[in-house]
Amino acid sequence: MALFTLVSGSVGVVTLQNPPVNALSAAVRHGIVDMMDKALSEPEVKSVVICGQNGRFCGGADIKEFGKNMTGPPLVPMIHRIESGAKPVVAAIEGIALGGGLELALGCHYRIAHSKARLGLPEVHLGLLPAAGGTQRLPRLIGVPAALELITTGRYVTAAEALRLGMVDEVTDGNTVDAAVKLALSVAGKSLDARRISNYPCPQPPGLDRFFETAMQQVRQSARGAMAPVACVQALRAAASQPYGEGMQREKELMDTLFHSGQARALQYFFFAQRAVGRWSTPSGSRWDSSKPRPVHKAAVVGLGTMGRGITVALAQAGLSVVAVETHEKQLMEARQAVSGMLERGAKRRGVAPAYGKISYSSDLLPVADVDLVIEAVFEDMELKRSIFEQLSEICKPDTFLCTNTSGLDIDRLASHARNPELVVGMHFFAPAHVMKLLEVVYGPRSSPQAVATAMLLGRKMDKVSVAVGNCPGFVGNRMLKPYLEQAFFLLEEGATPELVDQALEEFGFAMGVFRMSDLSGLDVGWRVRKADGLVVAGASTGPSARSRRGFRYSPLGDLLCERGRFGQKTGSGWYRYDKPGGRVAKSDPWLHGFLEQYRADHGLAARRVDQQEVLERCLYALINEGFRILEDGIAAGPEDIDVIYVLGYGWPRHRGGPMFYATTVGLSEVLERLEHHHRAHPDVPGLQPCRLLRKLVASGSPPVHSWREFIKKSRSHL
Numbered sequence: 245m246a247l248f249t250l251v252s253g254s255v256g257v258v259t260l261q262n263p264p265v266n267a268l269s270a271a272v273r274h275g276i277v278d279m280m281d282k283a284l285s286e287p288e289v290k291s292v293v294i295c296g297q298n299g300r301f302c303g304g305a306d307i308k309e310f311g312k313n314m315t316g317p318p319l320v321p322m323i324h325r326i327e328s329g330a331k332p333v334v335a336a337i338e339g340i341a342l343g344g345g346l347e348l349a350l351g352c353h354y355r356i357a358h359s360k361a362r363l364g365l366p367e368v369h370l371g372l373l374p375a376a377g378g379t380q381r382l383p384r385l386i387g388v389p390a391a392l393e394l395i396t397t398g399r400y401v402t403a404a405e406a407l408r409l410g411m412v413d414e415v416t417d418g419n420t421v422d423a424a425v426k427l428a429l430s431v432a433g434k435s436l437d438a439r440r441i442s443n444y445p446c447p448q449p450p451g452l453d454r455f456f457e458t459a460m461q462q463v464r465q466s467a468r469g470a471m472a473p474v475a476c477v478q479a480l481r482a483a484a485s486q487p488y489g490e491g492m493q494r495e496k497e498l499m500d501t502l503f504h505s506g507q508a509r510a511l512q513y514f515f516f517a518q519r520a521v522g523r524w525s526t527p528s529g530s531r532w533d534s535s536k537p538r539p540v541h542k543a544a545v546v547g548l549g550t551m552g553r554g555i556t557v558a559l560a561q562a563g564l565s566v567v568a569v570e571t572h573e574k575q576l577m578e579a580r581q582a583v584s585g586m587l588e589r590g591a592k593r594r595g596v597a598p599a600y601g602k603i604s605y606s607s608d609l610l611p612v613a614d615v616d617l618v619i620e621a622v623f624e625d626m627e628l629k630r631s632i633f634e635q636l637s638e639i640c641k642p643d644t645f646l647c648t649n650t651s652g653l654d655i656d657r658l659a660s661h662a663r664n665p666e667l668v669v670g671m672h673f674f675a676p677a678h679v680m681k682l683l684e685v686v687y688g689p690r691s692s693p694q695a696v697a698t699a700m701l702l703g704r705k706m707d708k709v710s711v712a713v714g715n716c717p718g719f720v721g722n723r724m725l726k727p728y729l730e731q732a733f734f735l736l737e738e739g740a741t742p743e744l745v746d747q748a749l750e751e752f753g754f755a756m757g758v759f760r761m762s763d764l765s766g767l768d769v770g771w772r773v774r775k776a777d778g779l780v781v782a783g784a785s786t787g788p789s790a791r792s793r794r795g796f797r798y799s800p801l802g803d804l805l806c807e808r809g810r811f812g813q814k815t816g817s818g819w820y821r822y823d824k825p826g827g828r829v830a831k832s833d834p835w836l837h838g839f840l841e842q843y844r845a846d847h848g849l850a851a852r853r854v855d856q857q858e859v860l861e862r863c864l865y866a867l868i869n870e871g872f873r874i875l876e877d878g879i880a881a882g883p884e885d886i887d888v889i890y891v892l893g894y895g896w897p898r899h900r901g902g903p904m905f906y907a908t909t910v911g912l913s914e915v916l917e918r919l920e921h922h923h924r925a926h927p928d929v930p931g932l933q934p935c936r937l938l939r940k941l942v943a944s945g946s947p948p949v950h951s952w953r954e955f956i957k958k959s960r961s962h963l
């Protein structure tokens with residue numbers, strides 16, 4: 245798994261061989277140790293180059309080995325042996341040097357990177373820290389503030405930035421291994437004293453204590469309960485305040501704790517889940533590996549409201565030509581300006597030129613005639629969308645894919661208004677569409693495998709994680725949101741406050757509690773959906789019918805706020821109050837508390853004490869239960885799909901792996917038992933009634949999450 249070749253008579257080239265990313269598996273580590281022994285002991289070898297096969301230096305430790313019994317040579321002594329050896333070693337960094345891969349390079353005496361290479365220490369995203377000396381060598385090389393930022397965020401840097409920071413000695417546009425061999429020849433026999441990073445003193449940031457206190461405060465705030473970023477700060481502090489050996493010892497202690505933590509398991513599960521969703525399948529048998537996407541060079545976006553603007557930017561940044569259509573002249577003008585601003589800011593961030601030239605604007609539909617794919621992004625109204633689909637079917641090429649950006653409308657119904665229903669899919673973007681990583685690709689019963697494959701690939705090109713989901717009200721994400729919101733409303737009726745509910749959810753790790761989030765997205769959004777579902781009954785504010793719909797419990801609290809014009813942040817009040825319409829800082833609202841008291845009195849409800857545990861069980865287990873129903877119905881193919889949607893689209897804390905993974909950490913039997921308990925207390929709430937799949941999994945001994953897909957497939961016929 246590591247190859248040795250002698251080049252130019254005296255340079256030993258050690259090539260890591262473990263496709264696709266040359267991860268440092270046990271076999272690769274064995275290979276490096278053996279080949280380095282050879283290189284260091286053979287007299288004709290005067291210097292060494294380490295590189296990776298197939299243009300990729302190294303993607304780091306082999307994540308698949310974590311959680312198993314790890315065998316093979318450990319990384320720390322392996323890297324120490326390279327650094328302390330008597331012959332100069334040059335790292336030839338092509339493609340990637342990540343995690344343990346970069347730590348290996350930091351143990352080398354020289355580093356040359358190809359201009360297209362990316363470098364980083366992303367261990368924090370896996371619930372770990374760079375424990376092969378990364379937390380001790382990087383600050384010695386580039387200073388504490390820069391190292392702290394890279395290690396706590398896991399950000400990848402370009403070769404150019406790596407050069408600026410001093411992480412690499414040289415950047416080349418040519419053949420990196422050739423350049424490394426040249427350098428290795430030139431430094432053979434020279435002293436290595438000044439090249440061993442572990443010998444460097446660590447530069448001290450001014451006001452060390454203050455610096456680390458501030459860093460810790462910032463990291464704790466953004467980590468929302470994640471342990472790894474905090475441990476990274478602690479390790480960096482050790483680097484800055486202790487000798488190298490002691491710093492390494494601290495790095496090891498911190499890693500020991502993280503390595504065995506539930507958070508690391510959750511984050512590593514999530515890493516593979518993000519990749520697993522690309523291997524999509526549908527109940528009708530279409531699959532990622534048998535469905536060929538069609539190339540999309542030119543796309544159109546119809547409707548340039550907030551979503552359409554973001555989608556236009558995402559498409560242009562992905563390199564597509566875009567026709568952006570808005571029939572209202574004033575809105576079109578505003579959209580042009582807004583899109584230009586977004587492109588400019590994006591380009592600045594990515595260090596590229598803004599893609600203005602990729603977009604042409606139009607106030608009518610005619611220029612979409614020659615595009616390969618249209619994304620309709622008009623207001624969420626079936627009639628409006630229907631009429632646009634009819635027009636598009638007339639204007640577009642017969643094989644143009646017609647996609648709709650909707651958060652829950654019936655894709656199949658819309659497809660029935662298209663000339664070719666098999667070319668219709670839903671593309672549910674999340675706001676802001678050019679920023680959010682998630683895309684739900686919604687297939688209807690008539691969507692062709694090619695249409696699904698094309699939308700999935702287009703999402704990927706737009707730098708999104710695309711998840712294929714079936715067609716049902718709310719698809720996956722919003723469908724699961726419904727019981728979650730419902731429980732939150734019921735808890736208010738029973739005695740909780742928005743503050744209490746939000747605090748429980750935020751302490752769990754959500755970026756925002758349910759009420760703060762509703763205020764941000766607008767209470768009128770849900771109101772409109774409930775109206776369309778026939779749930780909003782005007783004038784039914786008291787009496788038994790006010791809190792019941794179709795025989796089940798219903799809370800009209802959200803409707804009542806909307807009737808009073810309290811739509812959330814945009815109107816200056818909702819579940820909280822804000823300084824002004826559009827204000828961002830949520831403040832407790834005495835009016836709302838009085839309103840809740842009056843509401844309970846009007847409906848004969850006695851307020852009781854609700855604790856945080858009940859909030860979590862009622863809100864989260866109801867949401868998880870719906871997730872099981874979604875799996876049972878075949879709307880999502882596996883738990884990974886749901887978890888990716890919730891983490892990337894709904895602010896579920898990543899270090900808890902997503903709702904379905906979280907259920908396994910709580911224990912499926914515990915989730916079942918608590919749902920049964922709450923359902924007994926609230927028999928008129930179907931969302932709390934445990935679904936069959938959950939019962940079946942528990943009855944089968946709660947198999948691990950990665951085996952659910954197979955389990956569901958096998959048991960589908962019996963469900």
Ligand SMILES: CCCCCCCC/C=C\C/C=C/C(=O)SCCNC(=O)CCNC(=O)[C@H](O)C(C)(C)COP(=O)(O)OP(=O)(O)OC[C@H]1O[C@@H](n2cnc3c(N)ncnc32)[C@H](O)[C@@H]1OP(=O)(O)O
Pocket residue numbers: 264265267303304305306307308314319340342343344345366367370372373374375376499500503516519520
């Ligand atoms: C008690 C204490 C015990 C301590 C012992 C622990 C020793 C650890 C010591 C030191 C710490 C070092 C830790 C690490 O190095 S952790 C790994 C850090 N590296 C990463 O996080 C890299 C993550 N990978 C990526 O960012 C990307 O995959 C990419 C940029 C490398 C490539 O991207 P792309 O081309 O888009 O391809 P994919 O992402 O789809 O990946 C392709 C394929 O490769 C798999 N893969 C990627 N990286 C790894 C890896 N490091 N290990 C294993 N497998 C990896 C990926 O999963 C894909 O495969 P698929 O899932 O089957 O599709």
